[in-house]
Every structure is written in structure tokens, then in C-alpha cells.
Amino acid sequence: MPRYWSRLSAPTSWTLWHERMRVVVLVVAVDGAAVVLSLAALVGSTITASDLLRFGLLAGMSVVYLEVSRQVEHRRRLLVATDSSHIDASSVWLLAAVMILPAGTTAALAILIYVHLWLRSWHRVSGVRPYRVVYNGATVTLTCIAVLTIVHATSFGRDGIRDAGGAFAFAAVAIVLFRLVNRLLIASAIAVSVGIHRLSAVFGSLANNAMEFSTLVLGAATAVLVVQVPPLVLLVLPAVFLLQHRALLKQLVEAATIDTKTELLNAAAWRQLAQRELERAGRQKTATAVLVIDMDHFKRLNDTYGHLAGDEALKAVGEALADELRGYDAVGRFGGEEFVALLPAVDGATAVGVAERVRERIASVQVRVERRTGGIGTIAVAASVGVAAAHGGVELDDLLRAADGALYAAKAAGRNAVRRAPTQVTTAA
Numbered sequence: 001m002p003r004y005w006s007r008l009s010a011p012t013s014w015t016l017w018h019e020r021m022r023v024v025v026l027v028v029a030v031d032g033a034a035v036v037l038s039l040a041a042l043v044g045s046t047i048t049a050s051d052l053l054r055f056g057l058l059a060g061m062s063v064v065y066l067e068v069s070r071q072v073e074h075r076r077r078l079l080v081a082t083d084s085s086h087i088d089a090s091s092v093w094l095l096a097a098v099m100i101l102p103a104g105t106t107a108a109l110a111i112l113i114y115v116h117l118w119l120r121s122w123h124r125v126s127g128v129r130p131y132r133v134v135y136n137g138a139t140v141t142l143t144c145i146a147v148l149t150i151v152h153a154t155s156f157g158r159d160g161i162r163d164a165g166g167a168f169a170f171a172a173v174a175i176v177l178f179r180l181v182n183r184l185l186i187a188s189a190i191a192v193s194v195g196i197h198r199l200s201a202v203f204g205s206l207a208n209n210a211m212e213f214s215t216l217v218l219g220a221a222t223a224v225l226v227v228q229v230p231p232l233v234l235l236v237l238p239a240v241f242l243l244q245h246r247a248l249l250k251q252l253v254e255a256a257t258i259d260t261k262t263e264l265l266n267a268a269a270w271r272q273l274a275q276r277e278l279e280r281a282g283r284q285k286t287a288t289a290v291l292v293i294d295m296d297h298f299k300r301l302n303d304t305y306g307h308l309a310g311d312e313a314l315k316a317v318g319e320a321l322a323d324e325l326r327g328y329d330a331v332g333r334f335g336g337e338e339f340v341a342l343l344p345a346v347d348g349a350t351a352v353g354v355a356e357r358v359r360e361r362i363a364s365v366q367v368r369v370e371r372r373t374g375g376i377g378t379i380a381v382a383a384s385v386g387v388a389a390a391h392g393g394v395e396l397d398d399l400l401r402a403a404d405g406a407l408y409a410a411k412a413a414g415r416n417a418v419r420r421a422p423t424q425v426t427t428a429a
């Protein structure tokens with residue numbers, strides 16, 4: 001038996017069964033509901049020959065798209081260290097199906113797309129858990145059935161596409177419902193498994209929503225084309241590929257500039273941004289300050305609570321820094337347990353005040369960790385901050401050296417402290 005079948009068809013070996021009880025219940029309930037409702041939809045739908053043709057067209061497009069995009073996907077996985085699986089274009093075909101097919105064929109299309117994705121893509125990716133793929137497929141199938149049910153219960157029928165005004169209203173309603181129902185199902189999984197800590201966990205990030213909106217609009221256009229001028233539906237494919245490349249580009253830029261542990265800038269990206277800010281300060285003769293922030297006794301924290309707890313602490317401190325500093329302050333992780341912030345148009349005295357605020361904020365961070373004895377506990381962390389400031393253009397390394405010296409003084413003074421370089425930094429011409 002091929003490896004992918006043996007991995008998928010052995011649900012007893014799924015890591016799902018090691019999850020908490022409520023996660024298991026949610027997954028089994030959603031998967032079960034998707035199966036039962038899909039069967040009911042298949043049995044209950046009257047499927048005409050033209051429905052079958054349209055189904056074949058959409059299924060064909062989804063298969064062609066996935067087969068061609070596998071090359072791009074393969075390269076993306078080599079370049080981007082992320083466990084996020086396939087860049088998802090399936091909602092193009094599924095939204096179109098919701099708008100023009102009966103529930104039975106729509107559910108069948110959702111299942112076909114997910115089985116194809118599994119066979120040709122996901123099963124090769126290490127770390128992709130089969131139960132999650134099945135759960136995603138189930139939520140998408142349920143989304144389709146729910147939206148179809150709502151749409152058909154209202155005045156929008158499958159013939160709502162015949163005139164321009166009707167098509168526009170129908171598309172708008174279908175897009176909004178599709179996104180809402182899908183996010184609701186995803187958010188409930190997040191709420192049950194890890195809890196909702198941020199609003200973006202419910203609604204998704206802005207970039208993610210923009211991408212999904214474009215995908216769904218293409219789906220609506222596909223529906224109109226399938227009904228009105230079927231041959232032109234092929235024109236949708238290049239547009240979907242463009243969308244995929246757009247998403248790919250965003251991921252590559254992020255991979256090159258963002259520190260995966262803290263989601264702050266990585267050292268190289270921070271340096272570039274800092275250098276640009278200093279050049280501007282040179283031209284405009286304005287002040288610039290740098291904070292170098294080093295965690296206190298971090299080795300001890302790692303030794304006592306383990307490396308994973310250390311990573312959680314870095315993440316929590318990164319969040320605190322991003323929250324405490326302004327949007328245009330460049331904040332980065334310089335390596336290890338050391339952070340840097342460049343504050344444009346801030347003089348030395350003000351920077352000491354900011355550094356003091358940052359130090360207090362870090363000291364108030366409570367990191368959630370799993371105790372070795374079981375259960376969740378919290379640990380406190382602290383950091384020392386070195387501050388250096390300059391007026392006009394200086395070399396970044398001179399500024400960093402001065403801040404490092406100040407950091408050393410803060411450590412020597414007993415840690416959890418702020419110190420400022422004794423003199424303003426200048427660079428010999």
C-alpha cells in the first residue's frame with residue numbers, strides 16, 4: 001500500500017488521541033458532522049446533467065491548478081521554514097461551487113479537493129498531522145453546506161446569477177457568509193485547543209483577510225463565467241497563479257527579515273533599517289537613540305525550566321517590546337537573549353525614560369510554562385538595558401558599542417537596571 005494511504009487510513013495512529021479530551025470531542029464532532037451532512041446532501045440533491053458538467057469543470061480546474069502549482073510549492077517549502085501547508089486556492093473553486101452547484105456536488109468537490117491535496121502534497125510534508133488535514137477538509141465542507149443552506153433559504157437561488165445586479169448581490173452575500181462561517185469554525189477549534197488570546201485569532205490577520213477576499217472574488221467571477229461563458233473560465237487560472245505568487249513573495253520576505261521565535265526583525269533586517277534611519281538622522285540633523293536589552297540570568301532560567309520555557313520567555317518579552325515601543329521604533333532580536341531597539345528622533349535623556357519603561361514592562365511579564373511536575377505555572381523574567389544616543393549621522397557600530405558598554409555597566413550594577421553611555425556618540429569624519 002502506498003505510504004500516504006497507510007498514513008491516512010490508520011486513524012488509530014493519529015496524534016489526535018494524545019490531545020486533550022475537548023479537542024478530541026470537537027474534531028470527532030466536526031468530522032462526523034461533515035460526513036453525515038455530506039451524505040445527506042448527496043442523497044437529497046437533485047443533480048442534473050448540467051450540474052455534472054459544471055462539477056467536472058470546477059474539479060478539473062482544481063486538479064490542474066494543484067498539479068501545476070506543486071512545483072512552486074516544492075520550492076517554497078525549501079526556502080520557507082514554516083509548517084504552514086499549501087498556499088490555499090481551494091476557496092476559488094469552492095465558492096464558485098457554492099454559487100452554482102447543488103449541495104451534494106459541492107460537498108463532493110470539497111472532499112475531492114482535500115483528498116487530492118493530501119495525495120499529491122501534504123502527505124510529503126513532515127510535521128503535517130493527518131487529523132488536522134481531515135479537520136480542515138471537514139470545516140471547509142461544513143462551510144460550503146452551511147452557506148448553501150442559508151443562501152437557498154433566502155431569495156438567492158442558483159439562478160441569481162442571470163442578471164448583473166443579481167450576480168453582484170449574490171456574490172457579495174456568498175463571499176461574506178463563506179468567510180464568516182469558515183472563520184467561526186476555525187476560531188472554535190483555536191478556542192478549544194489553545195484559547196483565544198488575541199482578536200486576530202478570531203478574524204485572522206489583515207493580510208490574511210485581504211488574500212482570502214481576493215481568492216473569494218475570483219471564485220465569484222469563476223461562478224459567473226461557468227454559467228455565462230464556460231470556455232472563458234480558463235482565464236481564471238493565470239489569476240489564481242498570480243495570487244499564489246503574491247502569497248509566496250510575502251512569505252519569502254518574512255522568512256528573510258523576521259525572527260521566527262519572536263516575530264521581531266532579525267539581526268540583518270534590523271541593521272538595515274537602523275542604518276537607513278541613521279542616514280536620515282545625518283541628513284536632517286536629528287537625534288537617535290539605541291537600546292540594547294539583555295535578559296538577566298537567562299542561562300539559569302534555561303537550566304531550571306528547560307529550553308522550551310526559555311523560548312516562551314523570549315517570545316513573551318518580544319511581544320512586550322513590540323507593544324511598549326512605538327510603531328516606527330525598529331525593534332529586533334539581535335541573537336540569543338539580546339534585543340535591540342532604535343528610537344528615531346529621541347535624545348539621550350528621553351531614551352533613558354523609555355528604557356526604564358521597557359525594563360519595568362519586562363519585569364512585569366509572566367511567562368506561562370508547563371511545570372516539570374505537571375500543570376501550568378508562571379515565571380518572572382528581568383532584563384538590563386544599555387542606552388546610547390547620538391545627534392546627526394554616526395556609524396551604527398559606534399552607537400552599538402557605546403550601548404553595549406552601558407549594558408555592561410547595568411549588569412555590573414546588579415542587573416534589572418538601565419545605564420546610559422557617559423557621552424553622546426560621535427563618529428570621526
Ligand code: GH3
Pocket residue numbers: 261294295296297298299300302306307308309310311314335336337411415
Ligand atoms: P546575564 O545576566 O549576565 O546576561 O546572564 P545570562 O545567563 O543571561 O547570560 P549568558 O550570556 O551567560 O547566557 C545567555 C544564555 O541564553 C545562554 C543560552 O543558553 C541562552 N540562549 C541563547 N539563545 C537562546 C534561545 O534562542 N533560546 C533559549 N531558550 N535560550 C537561549
Ligand code: MG
Pocket residue numbers: 294295296297298337
Ligand atoms: Mg543575558
Ligand code: MG
Pocket residue numbers: 294295336337338
Ligand atoms: Mg547575552
